[in-house]
Amino acid sequence: MAEVDVQDEGIVIGEGVLLDARPTSFANRVLAALIDLVVLAVVVVLLLLVAFRVVMLAPDQDVLQITFVVLMVTVLVVLPTTVDTLTRGRSLGKLAVGIRIVRDDGGPIRFRQALVRALVGVPELWLTAGSVALITSLVNPQGKRLGDLLAGTYAVRVRGRQQKPSVVVMPPFLAGWATSADVARLPDGLALEARQLLGRAAGLHPGSRHALGQRLAGEVARYVSPGPPPGTHPEAFLAAVLATRRDREYAASTRAAERAAVESATLHRLPHGVPDPAR
Structure with missing residues:
Protein backbone atom coordinates (compact mmCIF):
# COMPACT_ATOMS: atom_id res chain seq x y z
CA MET A 1 0.00 0.00 0.00
CA GLN A 163 10.90 15.88 0.08
CA LYS A 164 12.22 13.68 2.82
CA PRO A 165 9.34 11.98 4.66
CA SER A 166 9.01 12.89 8.33
CA VAL A 167 10.46 10.40 10.80
CA VAL A 168 8.39 9.20 13.76
CA VAL A 169 10.38 9.69 16.97
CA MET A 170 9.95 7.59 20.11
CA PRO A 171 8.79 9.76 23.06
CA PRO A 172 11.56 9.39 25.69
CA PHE A 173 9.13 8.83 28.59
CA LEU A 174 7.54 5.87 26.76
CA ALA A 175 10.78 4.15 25.76
CA GLY A 176 10.80 1.90 28.84
CA TRP A 177 7.18 0.88 28.37
CA ALA A 178 7.72 0.19 24.65
CA THR A 179 10.65 -2.13 25.38
CA SER A 180 8.44 -4.67 27.19
CA ALA A 181 5.12 -4.03 25.42
CA ASP A 182 3.71 -6.59 23.01
CA VAL A 183 2.95 -4.59 19.85
CA ALA A 184 1.28 -6.58 17.07
CA ARG A 185 1.43 -5.61 13.41
CA LEU A 186 -1.07 -2.86 12.63
CA PRO A 187 -3.36 -2.98 9.60
CA ASP A 188 -1.89 -0.90 6.79
CA GLY A 189 -4.82 1.51 6.71
CA LEU A 190 -4.71 2.14 10.45
CA ALA A 191 -0.93 2.65 10.47
CA LEU A 192 -1.28 5.06 7.55
CA GLU A 193 -3.93 7.11 9.36
CA ALA A 194 -1.73 7.31 12.46
CA ARG A 195 1.27 8.51 10.41
CA GLN A 196 -0.89 11.08 8.65
CA LEU A 197 -2.16 12.45 11.95
CA LEU A 198 1.35 12.81 13.37
CA GLY A 199 2.52 14.50 10.18
CA ARG A 200 -0.23 17.12 9.98
CA ALA A 201 -1.25 17.49 13.64
CA ALA A 202 0.11 21.03 13.90
CA GLY A 203 -2.17 22.25 11.11
CA LEU A 204 -5.39 20.70 12.41
CA HIS A 205 -8.13 22.39 14.41
CA PRO A 206 -7.58 21.55 18.12
CA GLY A 207 -10.98 19.91 18.46
CA SER A 208 -10.56 17.80 15.34
CA ARG A 209 -7.02 16.93 16.34
CA HIS A 210 -8.11 15.73 19.77
CA ALA A 211 -11.06 13.69 18.46
CA LEU A 212 -9.01 12.06 15.72
CA GLY A 213 -6.17 11.28 18.13
CA GLN A 214 -8.54 9.68 20.63
CA ARG A 215 -10.19 7.54 17.97
CA LEU A 216 -6.93 6.31 16.44
CA ALA A 217 -5.38 5.66 19.86
CA GLY A 218 -8.41 3.56 20.79
CA GLU A 219 -8.12 1.50 17.61
CA VAL A 220 -4.36 1.04 17.94
CA ALA A 221 -4.70 0.05 21.61
CA ARG A 222 -6.38 -3.20 20.52
CA TYR A 223 -3.06 -4.32 19.04
CA VAL A 224 -0.93 -3.38 22.08
CA SER A 225 -0.57 -5.14 25.44
CA PRO A 226 -0.24 -3.84 28.07
CA GLY A 227 -1.63 -0.39 27.40
CA PRO A 228 0.43 2.78 27.85
CA PRO A 229 0.85 4.42 31.27
CA PRO A 230 -2.26 6.29 32.49
CA GLY A 231 -2.50 9.85 31.24
CA THR A 232 -0.43 9.22 28.09
CA HIS A 233 -1.32 11.65 25.32
CA PRO A 234 -2.88 9.87 22.30
CA GLU A 235 -0.32 11.27 19.85
CA ALA A 236 2.58 10.23 22.08
CA PHE A 237 1.08 6.73 22.28
CA LEU A 238 0.71 6.53 18.49
CA ALA A 239 4.27 7.74 17.96
CA ALA A 240 5.59 5.16 20.43
CA VAL A 241 3.71 2.31 18.74
CA LEU A 242 4.81 3.29 15.22
CA ALA A 243 8.43 3.78 16.31
CA THR A 244 8.41 0.43 18.12
CA ARG A 245 7.05 -1.45 15.12
CA ARG A 246 9.55 0.24 12.83
CA ASP A 247 12.53 -0.52 15.06
CA ARG A 248 11.50 -4.12 15.68
CA GLU A 249 10.87 -4.82 12.02
CA TYR A 250 14.25 -3.32 11.14
CA ALA A 251 15.98 -5.42 13.81
CA ALA A 252 14.21 -8.56 12.56
CA SER A 253 15.22 -7.91 8.96
CA THR A 254 18.80 -7.26 10.05
CA ARG A 255 18.94 -10.55 11.96
CA ALA A 256 17.45 -12.39 8.99
CA ALA A 257 20.07 -10.91 6.66
CA GLU A 258 22.86 -11.93 9.06
CA ARG A 259 21.52 -15.49 9.31
CA ALA A 260 21.26 -15.69 5.53
CA ALA A 261 24.88 -14.53 5.19
CA VAL A 262 26.07 -17.17 7.69
CA GLU A 263 24.09 -19.93 5.99
CA SER A 264 25.40 -18.87 2.61
CA ALA A 265 28.99 -18.99 3.85
CA THR A 266 28.37 -22.44 5.37
CA LEU A 267 26.89 -23.83 2.17
CA HIS A 268 29.81 -22.59 0.09
CA ARG A 269 32.46 -23.83 2.51
CA LEU A 270 34.51 -26.77 1.23
CA PRO A 271 34.53 -30.07 3.19
CA HIS A 272 36.99 -30.36 6.08
CA GLY A 273 40.56 -30.82 4.93
CA VAL A 274 40.00 -29.71 1.34
CA PRO A 275 42.07 -26.61 0.56
CA ASP A 276 40.19 -23.59 -0.74
CA PRO A 277 42.05 -22.19 -3.78
CA ALA A 278 40.24 -18.85 -3.40
CA ARG A 279 42.03 -18.14 -0.11
Missing part, protein backbone atom coordinates in the same frame (compact mmCIF):
# COMPACT_ATOMS: atom_id res chain seq x y z
CA ALA A 2 1.37 3.38 -0.98
CA GLU A 3 2.04 5.77 1.86
CA VAL A 4 0.53 9.21 1.63
CA ASP A 5 0.88 12.09 4.03
CA VAL A 6 -1.33 15.17 3.90
CA GLN A 7 0.39 18.48 4.53
CA ASP A 8 -1.74 21.65 4.42
CA GLU A 9 -3.28 21.49 0.94
CA GLY A 10 -0.73 19.05 -0.44
CA ILE A 11 -0.14 15.32 -0.46
CA VAL A 12 3.26 13.68 0.00
CA ILE A 13 3.08 10.25 -1.59
CA GLY A 14 5.37 7.33 -0.75
CA GLU A 15 7.91 8.50 -3.33
CA GLY A 16 8.34 11.76 -1.38
CA VAL A 17 6.73 13.92 -4.10
CA LEU A 18 4.57 16.82 -2.90
CA LEU A 19 1.33 17.11 -4.85
CA ASP A 20 -1.32 19.80 -4.76
CA ALA A 21 -4.39 18.13 -3.30
CA ARG A 22 -6.70 20.20 -5.52
CA PRO A 23 -7.54 19.05 -9.07
CA THR A 24 -5.53 20.72 -11.81
CA SER A 25 -7.12 23.09 -14.28
CA PHE A 26 -8.85 21.98 -17.46
CA ALA A 27 -6.40 24.03 -19.56
CA ASN A 28 -3.42 22.16 -18.11
CA ARG A 29 -4.99 18.82 -18.92
CA VAL A 30 -5.72 19.90 -22.49
CA LEU A 31 -2.16 21.16 -22.95
CA ALA A 32 -0.73 17.91 -21.57
CA ALA A 33 -3.03 15.92 -23.89
CA LEU A 34 -1.87 17.91 -26.93
CA ILE A 35 1.80 17.25 -26.10
CA ASP A 36 1.08 13.56 -25.61
CA LEU A 37 -0.78 13.53 -28.92
CA VAL A 38 2.24 14.93 -30.75
CA VAL A 39 4.50 12.33 -29.14
CA LEU A 40 2.01 9.59 -30.00
CA ALA A 41 1.92 10.76 -33.61
CA VAL A 42 5.69 10.32 -33.86
CA VAL A 43 5.42 6.84 -32.34
CA VAL A 44 2.61 5.94 -34.76
CA VAL A 45 4.75 6.97 -37.73
CA LEU A 46 7.55 4.71 -36.51
CA LEU A 47 5.14 1.82 -35.96
CA LEU A 48 3.66 2.33 -39.42
CA LEU A 49 7.11 2.04 -40.94
CA VAL A 50 7.64 -1.24 -39.09
CA ALA A 51 4.19 -2.48 -40.10
CA PHE A 52 4.87 -1.57 -43.74
CA ARG A 53 8.04 -3.66 -43.68
CA VAL A 54 6.12 -6.60 -42.22
CA VAL A 55 3.40 -6.39 -44.86
CA MET A 56 5.97 -6.13 -47.66
CA LEU A 57 7.71 -9.25 -46.43
CA ALA A 58 4.43 -11.17 -46.34
CA PRO A 59 1.97 -9.48 -48.76
CA ASP A 60 -1.14 -11.35 -47.64
CA GLN A 61 -4.61 -10.08 -46.74
CA ASP A 62 -4.65 -11.95 -43.41
CA VAL A 63 -1.24 -10.58 -42.49
CA LEU A 64 -2.45 -7.07 -43.33
CA GLN A 65 -5.51 -7.42 -41.09
CA ILE A 66 -3.56 -8.89 -38.19
CA THR A 67 -0.93 -6.18 -38.49
CA PHE A 68 -3.61 -3.49 -38.47
CA VAL A 69 -5.31 -4.93 -35.36
CA VAL A 70 -2.01 -5.28 -33.50
CA LEU A 71 -1.07 -1.73 -34.44
CA MET A 72 -4.39 -0.31 -33.22
CA VAL A 73 -4.31 -2.21 -29.92
CA THR A 74 -0.72 -1.16 -29.32
CA VAL A 75 -1.39 2.52 -29.99
CA LEU A 76 -4.74 2.83 -28.23
CA VAL A 77 -4.30 0.52 -25.21
CA VAL A 78 -0.85 -0.95 -24.73
CA LEU A 79 1.17 2.26 -25.03
CA PRO A 80 -1.02 4.45 -22.75
CA THR A 81 -1.26 1.68 -20.14
CA THR A 82 2.47 1.02 -20.16
CA VAL A 83 3.44 4.70 -19.97
CA ASP A 84 1.02 5.49 -17.12
CA THR A 85 2.05 2.37 -15.19
CA LEU A 86 5.80 2.89 -15.50
CA THR A 87 5.69 6.65 -14.88
CA ARG A 88 3.01 6.44 -12.17
CA GLY A 89 0.69 8.77 -14.05
CA ARG A 90 3.25 11.13 -15.54
CA SER A 91 3.39 10.92 -19.30
CA LEU A 92 5.65 13.31 -21.22
CA GLY A 93 2.86 15.85 -21.62
CA LYS A 94 1.89 15.73 -17.96
CA LEU A 95 5.53 16.00 -16.97
CA ALA A 96 5.92 19.09 -19.16
CA VAL A 97 3.00 20.96 -17.58
CA GLY A 98 3.66 19.68 -14.05
CA ILE A 99 0.63 17.49 -13.40
CA ARG A 100 0.16 13.87 -12.43
CA ILE A 101 -2.66 11.32 -12.44
CA VAL A 102 -3.24 9.89 -8.95
CA ARG A 103 -5.83 7.70 -7.26
CA ASP A 104 -8.67 9.31 -5.35
CA ASP A 105 -6.76 8.64 -2.11
CA GLY A 106 -3.70 10.49 -3.44
CA GLY A 107 -1.57 7.40 -4.12
CA PRO A 108 0.16 6.73 -7.44
CA ILE A 109 -1.87 4.83 -10.03
CA ARG A 110 -1.14 1.17 -10.73
CA PHE A 111 -1.62 -1.11 -13.72
CA ARG A 112 -5.34 -1.58 -13.04
CA GLN A 113 -6.14 2.14 -13.04
CA ALA A 114 -3.93 2.72 -16.10
CA LEU A 115 -5.63 -0.11 -18.01
CA VAL A 116 -9.14 1.12 -17.19
CA ARG A 117 -8.27 4.66 -18.29
CA ALA A 118 -6.79 3.36 -21.56
CA LEU A 119 -9.73 1.05 -22.35
CA VAL A 120 -12.34 3.72 -21.62
CA GLY A 121 -10.25 6.19 -23.61
CA VAL A 122 -10.85 4.26 -26.83
CA PRO A 123 -14.53 5.26 -27.16
CA GLU A 124 -14.21 8.37 -25.00
CA LEU A 125 -11.23 9.97 -26.75
CA TRP A 126 -10.78 8.34 -30.12
CA LEU A 127 -14.23 7.22 -31.34
CA THR A 128 -15.88 10.49 -30.27
CA ALA A 129 -12.93 12.78 -31.08
CA GLY A 130 -12.59 13.66 -27.39
CA SER A 131 -16.07 15.20 -27.15
CA VAL A 132 -17.21 12.89 -24.32
CA ALA A 133 -14.03 13.59 -22.34
CA LEU A 134 -14.44 17.32 -22.93
CA ILE A 135 -18.03 17.42 -21.68
CA THR A 136 -17.34 15.16 -18.69
CA SER A 137 -14.30 17.19 -17.63
CA LEU A 138 -16.22 20.45 -17.79
CA VAL A 139 -19.18 19.10 -15.81
CA ASN A 140 -17.26 17.18 -13.13
CA PRO A 141 -16.11 19.32 -10.16
CA GLN A 142 -12.70 17.62 -10.14
CA GLY A 143 -12.26 17.85 -13.90
CA LYS A 144 -12.45 14.09 -14.30
CA ARG A 145 -13.08 12.49 -17.65
CA LEU A 146 -15.11 9.29 -17.92
CA GLY A 147 -11.99 7.14 -17.65
CA ASP A 148 -11.05 8.85 -14.39
CA LEU A 149 -14.53 8.25 -12.95
CA LEU A 150 -14.38 4.53 -13.67
CA ALA A 151 -10.74 4.13 -12.61
CA GLY A 152 -11.03 6.24 -9.47
CA THR A 153 -8.35 8.74 -10.47
CA TYR A 154 -7.92 12.47 -11.08
CA ALA A 155 -5.20 14.92 -12.12
CA VAL A 156 -3.31 17.01 -9.55
CA ARG A 157 -0.48 19.47 -9.86
CA VAL A 158 3.01 18.59 -8.66
CA ARG A 159 3.77 21.45 -6.29
CA GLY A 160 7.39 20.77 -5.42
CA ARG A 161 10.34 18.47 -5.66
CA GLN A 162 10.95 15.36 -3.65
